[in-house]
Amino acid sequence: MSRQQLVHKVKTIISMTLGGGVVFTALNIYKGSEKFYDDVLIPLTHSILGPEKAHEAVVFINKYRLLPRSHYKDPEILNSKFLNLQVPNPVGIAAGFDKHGESVLGLTDIGFGFVEIGSITPKPQEGNPKPRVFRLPEDSAVINRYGFNSDGHDKVLERIEKLRNSDKFDGILGINLGKNKESDNPIDDYIQGIQKFGKYASYFVINVSSPNTPGLRTLQNEENLKVLLPAVISARNQLDVENKPPILLKLAPDLSQEERKSVASILKKRDCRIDGLIISNTTIARNDLKSIHYKNETGGLSGRPLKEKSTQMIKEMYQLTNGQIPIIGAGGIFTGHDAYEKIRAGASLIQIYTSFIYHGPPRITRIKEELQQLLEFDGFENISQVVGIDAKK
Numbered sequence: 001m002s003r004q005q006l007v008h009k010v011k012t013i014i015s016m017t018l019g020g021g022v023v024f025t026a027l028n029i030y031k032g033s034e035k036f037y038d039d040v041l042i043p044l045t046h047s048i049l050g051p052e053k054a055h056e057a058v059v060f061i062n063k064y065r066l067l068p069r070s071h072y073k074d075p076e077i078l079n080s081k082f083l084n085l086q087v088p089n090p091v092g093i094a095a096g097f098d099k100h101g102e103s104v105l106g107l108t109d110i111g112f113g114f115v116e117i118g119s120i121t122p123k124p125q126e127g128n129p130k131p132r133v134f135r136l137p138e139d140s141a142v143i144n145r146y147g148f149n150s151d152g153h154d155k156v157l158e159r160i161e162k163l164r165n166s167d168k169f170d171g172i173l174g175i176n177l178g179k180n181k182e183s184d185n186p187i188d189d190y191i192q193g194i195q196k197f198g199k200y201a202s203y204f205v206i207n208v209s210s211p212n213t214p215g216l217r218t219l220q221n222e223e224n225l226k227v228l229l230p231a232v233i234s235a236r237n238q239l240d241v242e243n244k245p246p247i248l249l250k251l252a253p254d255l256s257q258e259e260r261k262s263v264a265s266i267l268k269k270r271d272c273r274i275d276g277l278i279i280s281n282t283t284i285a286r287n288d289l290k291s292i293h294y295k296n297e298t299g300g301l302s303g304r305p306l307k308e309k310s311t312q313m314i315k316e317m318y319q320l321t322n323g324q325i326p327i328i329g330a331g332g333i334f335t336g337h338d339a340y341e342k343i344r345a346g347a348s349l350i351q352i353y354t355s356f357i358y359h360g361p362p363r364i365t366r367i368k369e370e371l372q373q374l375l376e377f378d379g380f381e382n383i384s385q386v387v388g389i390d391a392k393k
């Protein structure tokens, strides 16, 4: 064989291998193959890209809707009404993934029943210095201290206005509001958010539980909540829009029993009666972690180690509020069974973030399918029938 023929042959083999690889990858992504994501794509991505770069890449992919639509059609058993919203399925993407409202359509395509964007701060801000996100794969966990990196209200509003006016999106969009690090009037930061996004939000989240903005969590104190809650409720009530969005308060899993009781009693006051809770944000606790790397990094821990803690808190808050305040549950949900536990503890809907980092879009379908099976197996006709069942025992 001449040298030229050899070069030609090698080139052909390389291009066929590469071509085959591309076809194989495309086919598996199209099929939404869990095995391909878990064994090939995610390990490869995680070995090449650090956590923040990988996050940016996945936001980009969803921004340009590069992933196929989910093949799973949401069954009626998973449809439910949450406040004034008709929700196609109970699995949402938690705040902090699409911080700037860039990839709402893409996230809806891949099967999320609702999308929460943010946290958004009034003025743009950079957040904490990098590195600020760390993977702890041995614990199926993440530690982040992003510190509210945000494009700011105006830029995000522009995107959301465009989206809502495009008639491409009539889904459920939660707007999670934060405060600027240097703000001297945090309450006003939340009010500004309500006024700006009032026309477009399906619901608002007042995030007072991120551990990465100094002083933020003190807004969960009784004295502060008594001022904050009436102020945001009043701002919402004054909105000149047809459907006034409900307001949810997002809580930290690190609140003591006393603090939980105190929050619950405040929520019973007439002028503090917000519409719902999100339980929970990340934890600052570091109990029984297997990981050697990064476990002592400052920030909020999410994922599997948070699971029991947040489920327990959902149950407690459901009981303390007599099941009167709807809850969205988040924290370490990796399977349909985890979601089922949260719902039985008192959550009407659930959100995921860390399991999405480790398993990608097929995990959304898996959670929905398993949840459907569990409900059917236990003889229920609709998901709303199991909300809080375990908290009533």
Ligand SMILES: Cc1cc2nc3c(=O)[nH]c(=O)nc-3n(C[C@H](O)[C@H](O)[C@H](O)COP(=O)(O)O)c2cc1C
Pocket (backbone or CB within 6 Å): 094, 095, 096, 097, 099, 118, 119, 133, 142, 144, 146, 148, 176, 207, 210, 250, 280, 281, 282, 302, 303, 304, 306, 330, 331, 332, 333, 351, 352, 353, 354, 355
């Ligand atoms: C990288 C990262 C960034 C986050 N950023 C926010 C945020 O900006 N606002 C917020 O309310 N929660 C934020 N969270 C918390 C999640 O919304 C969620 O409450 C928490 O991670 C628990 O769910 P999980 O165990 O499924 O991740 C963030 C979580 C992670 C992992």
